[in-house]
Amino acid sequence: MALEPRGQAARRVLAGRYRLLERIDEGGAGEVWRARDSKLDRDVAVKVLGPGADEAFRARFADEARRAAAVVHPNVVTVFDEGRDGADAFMVMELVAGKTLRDVVAERGPLPPHEVSRIVTQVAAALDAAHAAGVVHCDVKPANVIVDPSGIAKLTDFGIARAARDKDEQQLLGTARYIAPERVRGGEVTAQTDVYGLGLLAYELLAGQPVFDGGSSEELVRKRLLGPPPSLRNRRIGVDGRVDAVLTGALAVDPVRRYASAGAFARAFADVAEGAGDHTTSLGALPVTRAPRRWSFPRFDSTVAVLAVLAVLLATALFFASFSRAGLSSPPNPTATAAGKVSPNVVGKKLGDAIEILRGAGYATVAWDVGQGSGGPCAVVSQGPPAGTAITAKGTATLYYVAGKDCTKKGD
Numbered sequence: 001m002a003l004e005p006r007g008q009a010a011r012r013v014l015a016g017r018y019r020l021l022e023r024i025d026e027g028g029a030g031e032v033w034r035a036r037d038s039k040l041d042r043d044v045a046v047k048v049l050g051p052g053a054d055e056a057f058r059a060r061f062a063d064e065a066r067r068a069a070a071v072v073h074p075n076v077v078t079v080f081d082e083g084r085d086g087a088d089a090f091m092v093m094e095l096v097a098g099k100t101l102r103d104v105v106a107e108r109g110p111l112p113p114h115e116v117s118r119i120v121t122q123v124a125a126a127l128d129a130a131h132a133a134g135v136v137h138c139d140v141k142p143a144n145v146i147v148d149p150s151g152i153a154k155l156t157d158f159g160i161a162r163a164a165r166d167k168d169e170q171q172l173l174g175t176a177r178y179i180a181p182e183r184v185r186g187g188e189v190t191a192q193t194d195v196y197g198l199g200l201l202a203y204e205l206l207a208g209q210p211v212f213d214g215g216s217s218e219e220l221v222r223k224r225l226l227g228p229p230p231s232l233r234n235r236r237i238g239v240d241g242r243v244d245a246v247l248t249g250a251l252a253v254d255p256v257r258r259y260a261s262a263g264a265f266a267r268a269f270a271d272v273a274e275g276a277g278d279h280t281t282s283l284g285a286l287p288v289t290r291a292p293r294r295w296s297f298p299r300f301d302s303t304v305a306v307l308a309v310l311a312v313l314l315a316t317a318l319f320f321a322s323f324s325r326a327g328l329s330s331p332p333n334p335t336a337t338a339a340g341k342v343s344p345n346v347v348g349k350k351l352g353d354a355i356e357i358l359r360g361a362g363y364a365t366v367a368w369d370v371g372q373g374s375g376g377p378c379a380v381v382s383q384g385p386p387a388g389t390a391i392t393a394k395g396t397a398t399l400y401y402v403a404g405k406d407c408t409k410k411g412d
Contacts, residue, residue: 013038014085018046018092034095044080045095051087058089065091068158070133075126077146077156096154101142101205110208110236113243117266117273119145120202122153124266127198130158131191131261138189140197141178142204177210181225181253191262192255198262199250202269206243207235211251225253234403237369242272343397345387347380351401352410354380358399362391368399368408377404 013019018035021043025032030049037044049061065082072078081092101119105111111119123145130137137144137158144157180196182188203211211229229251233239250265252258259265344361346354351368358366375381382400401407 012085014046014048014088014090015083018044018090020046020048035092037092043095045077045093047091047093049089053089058084061089061091064158067133067135071126071130071135071158073126073129075122075152075154076129077154093156094154096146096148096156098146098148098154101145101147101153101201104147105142105205105208111205113206113239113273116202116205117270118151119147119153119205120198120269121266123155123198123201124262126153126155127191127194127262130155131194136189136191137194137197138180138183139178140194140201142201145201177212180255182255184225187255190255191260192258195250195258195262195265196255198265199247199258203229203232203247203251206239207232209235228252234370237400240272243269246272341391343383343385343387343389343391346383346399347387348375349380350410351378351380351399351407354383354399354401355408356410358383358397362395363397364394365396366399367396368401370401370403375402377402378407 011020014035017039018037020033020035022034023031024034024045030047030053033046033048035044035046036042049058053061062082065079068076069079069082077096078094079091080094083090099107123140127137127140135158137155139157140155144155146154146156148154178197178200180193182190182193200211228248232244232247233241246265246268249268250258259268341362343363344357346357349357355366355368378401380399380401384398385395
């Protein structure tokens with residue numbers, strides 16, 4: 001959504017050619033305006049660096065324009081011109097009608113994996129083109145990707161881009177939430193730096209939240225140096241474990257262990273996100289996109305023996321109870337449901353206890369998976385079918401619980 005024009009600035013004409021119409025974004029590096037190019041009679045986006053910037057920053061700004069202009073690709077916002085007007089430096093770019101991925105996630109939350117795959121593939125193509133031109137973006141993040149109404153993603157803002165051969169510039173430039181570990185350590189910038197950023201982007205689109213959170217830049221930077229990112233499966237139900245594995249390959253702390261290129265990561269991600277190749281599990285359906293783990297008995301120990309005896313006793317009791325009811329002379333009430341044939345309410349109970357209750361109530365299969373909600377570790381936060389639902393023959397119940405240790409064990 002465009003911001004309102006700001007007084008005198010909205011009437012300015014830069015370099016006698018670009019009339020500023022409305023401010024559409026702003027940040028620490030300046031402002032972006034929708035403007036009219038009077039010479040070519042078209043609307044453009046103009047990034048204006050205010051008079052407060054020092055000369056070194058202005059030089060980098062002009063360098064950004066030259067490097068970005070060298071990257072010609074359908075998924076890169078095209079740079080048309082750059083120059084100065086009085087104390088202001090400016091850059092003229094293609095005006096893309098659409099929203100940034102930052103805004104898309106804020107509005108919609110987590111995106112379907114197949115949609116994320118299409119976006120990642122496009123951004124990866126843009127990055128591979130940049131790397132082929134000797135440019136590393138260094139700041140891949142949702143705010144720097146615009147998606148137009150037809151679904152075309154365009155990478156923008158090469159504001160801290162570095163030439164791949166530039167090894168002397170070791171400034172810690174970039175957004176703390178998205179900066180790669182080697183940038184923190186002053187290491188060399190390579191294509192794997194952008195692979196890391198693309199991995200963060202994919203994770204955030206799937207989870208609806210950034211990989212790393214913290215109250216300060218120092219905390220954000222520290223977390224990415226400690227090891228792999230938190231599992232995506234702890235933040236979103238139904239994500240295939242292979243997606244976690246692919247993301248881990250992109251987000252390795254050591255650049256050498258990441259994918260060799262953005263395109264290689266995108267292909268691996270598409271393979272698991274869209275069921276390509278020989279894989280049979282697709283992540284296209286939400287909120288649950290894989291078969292939950294089944295109740296199984298991997299080894300016969302004392303606990304299993306006790307559970308088996310209890311199950312036999314319970315089944316025997318239910319059998320005689322139903323036999324007794326069948327012998328009653330009074331006609332059945334079609335609105336009444338037999339005891340043990342209605343799904344009990346287990347929300348709030350420990351997962352192990354809830355599993356036993358549902359199996360005892362008559363469900364042939366009970367499945368479970370980590371869910372989102374309030375409660376202590378292992379507490380059930382939702383169930384399906386809902387409590388009070390009639391249990392059918394060979395029925396299946398699914399439980400969602402707060403992650404914890406040894407959750408399938410029964411409580412004391």
